[in-house]
Amino acid sequence: MASTPLPPAQSYRRAAVYDWITTVDHKKIGIMYVVSSFVFFLIGGLLALVIRTELAAPGLQFVSEATYNSIFGLHAINMIFLFVMPMLTGLGNYIVPLQVGAADMAFPRVNALSFWVFITGGLLIESSFLFGGAPVGWTMYAPLSTQAPETGVNLLVLGLIMTGISSILGAINFLVTLFRLRAPGMGLLRMPMFCWTQLVTSVLLLFSIPVVTAGLIMIFIDRNYGGGFFEPSLGGNPILWQHVFWFFGHPEVYILILPAFGIVSEIIPVFSRKPLFGYRAFVIATASIGALGFTVWAHHMFTTGAVYLPFFSFFTFLIAVPTGIKFFNWLATMWGGKLTFDTPMLYACGFIALFLIGGLDGAFLAVVPFDFMVQDTYWVVSHIHYVLVAGSLFAILAALFYWFPKMSGRKLDERLGKAQFWLLFVGTNVTFFPQHMLGLDGMIRRIADYSANAGWTELNFTSSVGAFMIAGAVLMFMWNVFATMRGPADAGDDPWDANTLEWATTSPPPVYNFDHLPPVRSERPLFDLKHRDDGHAPVAAISLSVTEGPVQ
């Protein structure tokens, strides 16, 4: 593999902290995103444990209703805006320039700016705990959010505006990087699938975040200056906020899951030793999910009595089709392969097995008369967690196990990783599956308490036990990272025998990533390099290739 001699050590040394704070290196920024979003994940996870502890038995034992009402919203805000989004941005930051063979992101300083804007936004959001909390849910429905007296809600709104600005800057950066900085020979249809999903995600961000940012500013004006955008007593319309919010909020769902699809689509071919089955179909499916993602927002508003139901029902059904394609393509990739089940592959398979449940739930919810029953119940809570835990979180863990050797030069412990996978797999189902049944029986969400006579006690207790299993799996992961970092950096450049360019440089890569790039003749340049005599690169792709980099 390419090994890059580092330039001679600098004659002066700056403090390491100063070095990290002022860095514009996409890899350091990526690691800072990953680490800080993991800290926010721990905060969100603690809030989830508070929720599950309170709900373990009927009655109020642990927190008051007032506290509880802030906690469930801030749990969601932490997990969505401060964990999954920045974690995927961070992984993209680290991996995308490497996968396209670039030296850095297109705008390294803007990249650093978006990270620090994100941190500022995150701190503003967390500070709302100190100013009365934010008992408005993550959806911040007006006029509850415009009337809530807590200062914490202002901080939450300001923090979300900041993280939105960070996302817009990041999306522009990704798009320019992907369109302008690809290695010679890497046409758009030879981009790794993770890059494709980052591309579509960036487009979604660019079109949806400005809308919700405008809405958040209106909420802020309504709250503090009597704006009357959403406040009915001033002639405003509370349903308008829901349209604005969900016009962002549904594409947001795909912002949280498309890069996860990308991660799984990177890992499965590597551990099956086969190319991704139907690469072009996969690209088309990703793009059409992105487009259809903007046509379904009001399915979150079926029970408002204020939307044209058949339109949104139709497109909600339709979006199931491209999602289904991906499942079959993953399975067909594995079919006839030579599979090894290292931890990244286990998580990718766990993703397929459990995200399927979240996806099937989605088809149920497209049935409007059924949505009338389960909207705002634990059935929907179960659905979103099968999508965000079994989906996004599993994929993020797959990615961390897969790319950890690249980032640190060390492989995470496999035995610990596998044990953690099985604990998380079981814990996720124990926590979230019973919630389907609770919701179908009528248990609504966002309540600190429920009747002891409703027959929900055992399933809620089961769900709470599962939450602590998930917490145990997270602790195992943290221990794994801690223990691995104390060991030697002996993973090597390409420990998984992978396909894409990030494995064609050292682990961790030097400051500007590559001094040699292998030629790119397909979506698997490294595979072509390793197996060129076997003739497995698509023949057409080779004959069409005009540029060729230096070969080692």
Added chain:
Amino acid sequence: MEITRESLRVFNAARAANRHLSLIGLALFATLLLAACATRGDDYPTSAGSPAFLPGKVVTQQGREAADLYLPIFIIAVVVFVLIEGILLFVALRFRRKRGDDTLPGQRHGNNVLELLWTGIPAVIVGVLFVVSTGVLLKVDAIAPNPAVTVDVTGFQWQWTFDYKDQGLSFTGAGKDGPEMVVPVDETIHIRLHSVDVIHSFYVPQFFRKLDVVPGRINEFQVNVEQEGTFGGQCAEFCGLAHADMYFTVRAVDRATFDQWVTDEQLKAAATPQPAPSGGPTAAKLQVSAVNKLAFEQATLRAPADVPLTIEFQNLDPVNPHNVSIKAGQPDGKDWIGLPIAKAGQVAVYQAPALPAGEYGYYCSVHPNMTGTLTVQ
């Protein structure tokens, strides 16, 4: 139809098994149950049965139409689930790389026929589901021209008011149980939803539907209740502090009982316009007021022991209804709820029972966050 019924039997058996599991669980968690001291919505919990894979009891004609959609979709979902998980398991077991096998498998990049198939078949399935579910939606949302009873429901933080305008009746809930809506069975009930503050949602699980209660618009729907009984309901849209306590009940009775109930309630309303502010010479008089829904103006009150209390409550809040209720203020230890609730800008006079000496909490049963301490000595 037959197939559906047969499968229903299978799934009912599954539900029964489920219930047995629940019983074991109940035994296991008995300690926890004893420790728990739940007091709300207990008589008619907002539960549609015991939680299971299939919908519980559904008591309206419209709800039944919707709930009947569940089973076919559930079966399709189970088939897809078994298919995908089956392939995944098969692949994971069959195509493992053997130890020491370093050869490459066949590098297949795709197959157009297969890919068209697994795009086309799901597209047809969801197309059919869309047509069927939209047909049911039209029935569920249908509005008949001449409903037998119309109830205007007003949601506010954190209670409900049920107005029967044609009968001249109005009920505002107080305390955790909320108000009761009485309706005749097998007739069309028209429900109109109003909100005076934030968004709420009118949800009766056994009606298999909810509809949001939105300020600035009136949502309407109709139900034909097919069974007599009392069914719990609850606000389903997060609406602030006491959202979890916004209960109500719907009682469905036959037509004769309903007519009798209307007559009785009309007489009751005529007989007690407002409790007279007498209280007698022995009663002690307390004055309480509130200007908003955050707190009473008085954080503490004092009263003599063992004397009936007359509480004059001035609601100076221009928007919200309030009352005064006393925790454990009844001889049997239950909360004493001040009725009727004082509407915005009104004065209400309550006659509370005599209390033995001690410290009591008082609160607004509409806004449980409004609290104070009543010292009786």
